[in-house]
Amino acid sequence: MRIVQISDIHLGPTVGKSQLQRAVELTNSLNPDLVSITGDLVDAPVSYLSEAVLPLNQLNPQYGTYFVTGNHEYYTGDVDAWIVYLKTLGVKCLHNENIKIRHQVQDKDFFYLVGTDDVQGETFKYGDHGFKLDKALEGTDQKHAIILLAHRPSAAYSALSADKGIKLVLSGHTHGGQLFPAIVWVYFLNPYFIGLYQYSATSYVYVSSGTFYWGIPMRMFSTPEVTLITLHSA
Template identity: 40%
Template sequence: MTETSDTPPTAGQEQEQGPRRSRLQLLMRYLPLVAPVLLWVVPGWVLLHAGQRWPLPVAAAGTALFVLGLVAMPVAMARGHGRRQQDAAAVVGDTLLGGIWVLFTWSVLLGALLRPALAAGGVGDSQDRARLVTWAVLGVSAVLLAWGFAEARRVPRVRRVEVPLERLGSGLDGTRVVLITDTHYGPLDRARWSARVCETVNTLEADLVCHTGDIADGTADRRRAQATPLGTVKASRGRVYVTGNHEYYSEAQGWVDLMDELGWEPLRNRHLVLEGGGDSLVVAGVDDVTAESSGLEGHGAHLAGALSGADPDHPVLLLAHQPKFVDRAAAHGIDLQLSGHTHGGQIWPFHYLVRLDQPAVAGLSRHGARTHLYTSRGTGFWGPPFRVFAPSEITLLVLRSTRAASSGG
């Protein structure tokens, strides 16, 4: 057993702890600067300077390209996503970011795995093996980026999921809920894509359509043309929306007002009730958890407020942008939470990093005594126009009553 003490640290201990805290603070401060350097330096070294012995013009030209990328990417990202909001620069910066992430990933993997495998198989000399690794990395990356671009730009496939809810009455068994989220209308004009997504949603004969935030990157006035097709979405019981974190980078109230104008009902810490066959379902929504630090008056995630006045015996469907809100949902006995935010990682293997911040990356999971969480991989994409091993989705959730099942209904 470890003993604890309330004795204040000595001067020597304070001196020891001080440098430790300073080093940690220094690391966190400079990580955003170090990460881009690693993203460009590692693949540059693996492809050009790890024993390939390319002719001098090849090595020099390749090195110059990596240096140019290292300089151009942060400059373009700053111009595109900073104060200037230049869409063309954002497209360049985002594309470079996605491309170098894929190149970095496969440089590390194939550099670590393929070279020893070739050596064990007696393939060529060290130079031959190094060059084979280079061509393999370039080939795999090119294929994945081309495929990932097509995946990001296509209309998402429909994913059908049945969700059993213990408290759902048999009168609402089979309720069809369509979830779209993280549309991220942005620098690449996707007005036609948006219209086709809405057409697909309308084929699903939804009772309820939900959008769980991150509509766009940019203000409502700037992205209005891309968002307008959302007004054509049809649902027999209603269309509901909650804010995501990206709304709070881009005048969130403007997006709330636009969705209201388009016929969607913003569930800002409140609820509505769906009824059918003598049974009821509470549909509640909360602002994104980042709303509290946004400085916008009246914005914040307040689950108690969202459930105020609701019958505690009725099942609750909760819309919350980020999966990590499920801790609060489970504590309140919510039956089903719908979320987005993660994009399923968007570009493999980024989902491992997402998992450090969120309790789920994609799909249906169980939390607490009765709370289900469904995390969508998102309908659109953020930033880099690629999706690699993380396809987008339009989700059709069919709610099932376990009461109906047990009675043979």
């Protein structure tokens, strides 16, 4: 199972359609079975970015493309409209919910892909949004692997600490600090910074450093990425 993770694209004033097109082409070149978008995709309402986000409809992995909200989706004030619009582009938002990713031949062989909202949804009291792990895990069991998409490393730590049988969490948010000296501040503020971490003998966290950047169009001592994760059966 080949999962490509893109994260923290921040479509808006300094990241546009052509840059997203490059990320989509790179993603497709990796021949993913599944694509995960771990938050902070957009920095403006749908009415401003409906054209810029269109390259996402070129993603066509066998097992689908899935998205979870980041804090910036809530800053747009338009997160529900984004969830509806992304669905028209073939991108499914996991809004505190899960889906079974089944082997296309062996139907009994599957894992749970779980997605939680960013905590900012609850802070902003945005409808039914917020980091609601128990709701997201409803109907899952620990006989099958559970993979969680959660924007923030702090959410990843909370989820693994809850001892719910989660095997892998994919997160973003940190940008690897993006710029010095912010790197130092971001490093100490988050339980996981960038890259792969082992939480226990059977559970892991991967934190993307982000596919583009936020605000100032530059990085210093941090690297953008499109991430290929290959899962193997036990």
